[in-house]
Amino acid sequence: MAEPSDTVPPARPLVLMRFRPVWTYIDGVREFCRFFCDTTFKTSDLAERASVVIQETLENAVKYSTGGDEAELELRIQSQGETIEFSVSSLPDPLHLPTLRAELSSIASQTPEEAYVAAFLRAASEPGEASRLGLARIRHEGRAELSLEEEPGGRIRITATGTVC
Amino acid sequence: MLNPALLPPPDVTSVKIGVSSDGVTLSGSITTKEPDRSLGRFFRTVHEAALQSRLSELRVDVRGLSFVNSSAIRVFIDWAIWVSQATGTGYRLRFVRNPNVTWQRVSFPAIAQLAAQHVVIEDGS
Numbered sequence: 122m123a124e125p126s127d128t129v130p131p132a133r134p135l136v137l138m139r140f141r142p143v144w145t146y147i148d149g150v151r152e153f154c155r156f157f158c159d160t161t162f163k164t165s166d167l168a169e170r171a172s173v174v175i176q177e178t179l180e181n182a183v184k185y186s187t188g189g190d191e192a193e194l195e196l197r198i199q200s201q202g203e204t205i206e207f208s209v210s211s212l213p214d215p216l217h218l219p220t221l222r223a224e225l226s227s228i229a230s231q232t233p234e235e236a237y238v239a240a241f242l243r244a245a246s247e248p249g250e251a252s253r254l255g256l257a258r259i260r261h262e263g264r265a266e267l268s269l270e271e272e273p274g275g276r277i278r279i280t281a282t283g284t285v286c
Numbered sequence: 287m288l289n290p291a292l293l294p295p296p297d298v299t300s301v302k303i304g305v306s307s308d309g310v311t312l313s314g315s316i317t318t319k320e321p322d323r324s325l326g327r328f329f330r331t332v333h334e335a336a337l338q339s340r341l342s343e344l345r346v347d348v349r350g351l352s353f354v355n356s357s358a359i360r361v362f363i364d365w366a367i368w369v370s371q372a373t374g375t376g377y378r379l380r381f382v383r384n385p386n387v388t389w390q391r392v393s394f395p396a397i398a399q400l401a402a403q404h405v406v407i408e409d410g411s
Contacts, residue, residue, distance in 0.1 A: 144319055148300075151317075169388045176317065176355055241396045244363050252360035262392050 135161070136198035142186035142211065150196065151175045154207075157198070162285050167205070174207045174263040174281045177255035181279070182211035185221075191274070200285065207265070208280040215275060225269055228256050237261035288335055296324040301351070303328070308343070309380075313350025316358035326361045333368050341377045349384040349410050359393050363400060370401035382410045
């Protein structure tokens with residue numbers, strides 16, 4: 122007889138999509154996720170937060186993806202109880218990884234609002250550079266905590282975890 | 287006063303831009319990859335026209351802008367910085383927002399903090 126396990130099996134994804142890392146897909150995928158959250162959880166607040174999370178995670182994944190057949194993005198939405206997780210797996214240029222790790226660690230060391238204001242100050246002081254506001258927006262506007270998982274084969278998974286309400 | 291005839295808005299997919307004598311109205315969404323190349327250039331032209339016509343205040347009505355990406359927020363940040371760095375009389379930049387729209391409620395106070403003497407946030411209905 123099998124021993125009872127302490128580990129809770131992972132929730133089955135509510136949404137699971139795979140697609141090529143193409144900028145023009147982002148709008149359609151975001152709007153589907155907004156509709157999905159609005160319809161499934163009956164909360165427009167979550168739908169708006171989901172839009173920010175999906176837009177910014179997908180933009181990052183598309184911007185830094187390598188080319189080739191293995192570069193498909195995978196988007197998952199999972200929910201258990203009051204918790205909801207949005208995660209995007211991608212195959213980024215390995216040169217981008219240290220920057221991403223540093224950015225996540227810097228953001229995590231501050232409150233969401235502090236990190237957001239700091240990102241605005243940095244953008245203001247670096248005219249002509251990339252905005253780099255996306256991850257701070259996910260934490261503050263999206264009210265989601267971010268984590269990074271490195272997967273075999275050079276893939277990474279960025280997960281944004283928040284609450285349904 | 288601005289002369290709308292001299293400020294033709296750029297053709298940006300999914301956003302509608304209106305120009306009047308006292309400012310700009312935006313509606314739709316902005317999620318293009320490089321909005322600085324289209325909208326940013328247009329905002330810069332409006333900014334220079336406002337300085338040239340010695341406008342005391344310029345209204346930017348974003349209430350109808352339901353969603354933007356971070357590159358678009360960056361364009362608004364740039365505008366706030368231009369106003370704060372303008373030499374001479376300058377003008378006040380008034381953003382009219384809808385506080386019920388999350389990105390507007392959260393991001394405009396942060397933009398105003400960057401140029402507190404020059405940027406005003408007004409809550410519209």
